[in-house]
Amino acid sequence: MIALLVLAKDLKLHARDARFLATLALFALSLVLILSVAFGPLFQDPTREASATLWAALFFAGVLGLTRALDLETESGGGEALRLAGADPFLVYAGKAAANFLLLAALFVLLLPCAAVFFDVGSLSVAPGVAGVAALALIGYAAWGTLFAALARGLKARELLLSILLFPTLIPLWIGAVKLTRSLWAEGSIDPVRDWVKIMIVVDSMGIALAAWLYESIQEAEE
Amino acid sequence: MILAARDIRKRFEDRIVLRGASLELHPGEIVLLGGRNGSGKTTFARILATSLGPDAGTVTLDGRPVRQALRESRRSIGFSTHRPLLYLGLTPLENLEFFGKLAGVADAGSRATQLLSSFGLEEFAGTGMEHFSRGMLQRVSLSRALLPEPRVLVLDEPYAGLDEQGTQTLNALLLEAKGRGAATLLVSHDRERVPPGITRVCALRDGAIEAAG
Numbered sequence: 427m428i429a430l431l432v433l434a435k436d437l438k439l440h441a442r443d444a445r446f447l448a449t450l451a452l453f454a455l456s457l458v459l460i461l462s463v464a465f466g467p468l469f470q471d472p473t474r475e476a477s478a479t480l481w482a483a484l485f486f487a488g489v490l491g492l493t494r495a496l497d498l499e500t501e502s503g504g505g506e507a508l509r510l511a512g513a514d515p516f517l518v519y520a521g522k523a524a525a526n527f528l529l530l531a532a533l534f535v536l537l538l539p540c541a542a543v544f545f546d547v548g549s550l551s552v553a554p555g556v557a558g559v560a561a562l563a564l565i566g567y568a569a570w571g572t573l574f575a576a577l578a579r580g581l582k583a584r585e586l587l588l589s590i591l592l593f594p595t596l597i598p599l600w601i602g603a604v605k606l607t608r609s610l611w612a613e614g615s616i617d618p619v620r621d622w623v624k625i626m627i628v629v630d631s632m633g634i635a636l637a638a639w640l641y642e643s644i645q646e647a648e649e
Numbered sequence: 650m651i652l653a654a655r656d657i658r659k660r661f662e663d664r665i666v667l668r669g670a671s672l673e674l675h676p677g678e679i680v681l682l683g684g685r686n687g688s689g690k691t692t693f694a695r696i697l698a699t700s701l702g703p704d705a706g707t708v709t710l711d712g713r714p715v716r717q718a719l720r721e722s723r724r725s726i727g728f729s730t731h732r733p734l735l736y737l738g739l740t741p742l743e744n745l746e747f748f749g750k751l752a753g754v755a756d757a758g759s760r761a762t763q764l765l766s767s768f769g770l771e772e773f774a775g776t777g778m779e780h781f782s783r784g785m786l787q788r789v790s791l792s793r794a795l796l797p798e799p800r801v802l803v804l805d806e807p808y809a810g811l812d813e814q815g816t817q818t819l820n821a822l823l824l825e826a827k828g829r830g831a832a833t834l835l836v837s838h839d840r841e842r843v844p845p846g847i848t849r850v851c852a853l854r855d856g857a858i859e860a861a862g
Contacts, residue, residue, distance in 0.1 A: 431750055435736065503732035507748060510698065511748055646702070
């Protein structure tokens with residue numbers, strides 16, 4: 427119930443921030459467009475270039491989304507009121523992570539057809555597989571991103587710290603996402619790089635486990 | 650006694666703000682805490698409300714240190730301060746419903762509507778708060794603190810930005826809380842605006858609390 431309340435609240439805040447959503451979408455689409463122009467028009471390995479472009483755009487636009495979610499918590503003390511409400515911190519974390527996941531998933535849904543069209547890759551038959559890869563990558567992104575956002579909340583250079591913490595942590599997820607997506611588009615299956623699924627599951631689980639263990643302490647340590 | 654702070658000490662870098670401040674709040678009390686600007690009133694209020702941890706000393710609720718039962722303690726304490734502690738992207742009603750439901754208030758929606766109506770905000774209940782005045786935000790913020798009918802209220806400068814009608818409404822609600830046995834700490838310079846039922850007046854001087862008559 428608490429997680430759902432927090433999720434609904436965060437989604438409502440994002441949905442009403444039309445200017446931010448437009449900026450986020452434009453930024454992500456511009457990245458895909460610029461990279462497709464840079465690699466093209468005669469692509470050497472379109473599946474490799476398309477998957478790298480898709481995940482690079484998602485990664486950088488995602489940081490923008492997480493930073494905005496962080497600002498919404500801090501700008502008028504809403505996050506502090508949430509902390510003082512006496513709700514279970516892990517449920518609050520779960521609600522916020524779910525909202526971040528849905529924001530990233532919406533971005534993915536926007537970028538995937540663009541990348542597929544610009545690079546002329548993919549087919550509908552592998553779409554469920556690509557969606558599964560996205561779920562693995564974005565669960566980890568949201569899990570770690572929400573945790574690091576809480577860690578950075580009380581600091582002046584919070585956007586910088588968020589990026590510094592996120593980039594190295596998410597490297598295994600991103601390499602895995604690029605390799606699995608490319609394999610699906612090129613081979614129609616993930617068999618050649620199947621081990622990356624296990625690595626991504628481990629990274630996702632570590633993020634969630636660490637949040638379950640540390641989120642409350644991080645929330646309290648900000649003062 | 651419901652809430653007790655004993656020998657609270659706090660410093661920010663080189664500046665010592667609290668040097669052993671102690672205060673007890675009993676059921677049905679309204680205590681007024683004054684003091685000069687920068688005397689540490691807000692810091693003390695935040696420590697009582699568990700928004701900030703002390704460097705030394707303890708805050709207890711019903712004899713139990715609040716840090717040992719943080720969630721339960723927070724559900725018993727209503728807090729408002731200089732910042733609105735609200736989400737400006739939500740409407741006043743949505744904010745109050747959200748925080749009310751988090752606090753486990755069964756009829757959060759109707760209680761929120763009732764409080765907003767008491768503060769004269771019924772026509773703004775469903776509008777965005779980005780362009781609210783300081784006084785309007787203060788009314789919503791006070792409604793948030795009062796909504797779960799907490800056993801302890803810690804209100805830091807609650808009259809800031811309030812007009813005469815807002816002051817009267819707040820005082821009526823404070824007397825209602827006093828009637829049901831809640832303990833209230835009012836941190837305020839405005840001795841003229843506080844409700845008639847004040848039971849004690851204290852002041853923070855040199856980092857400690859003194860009775861001020």
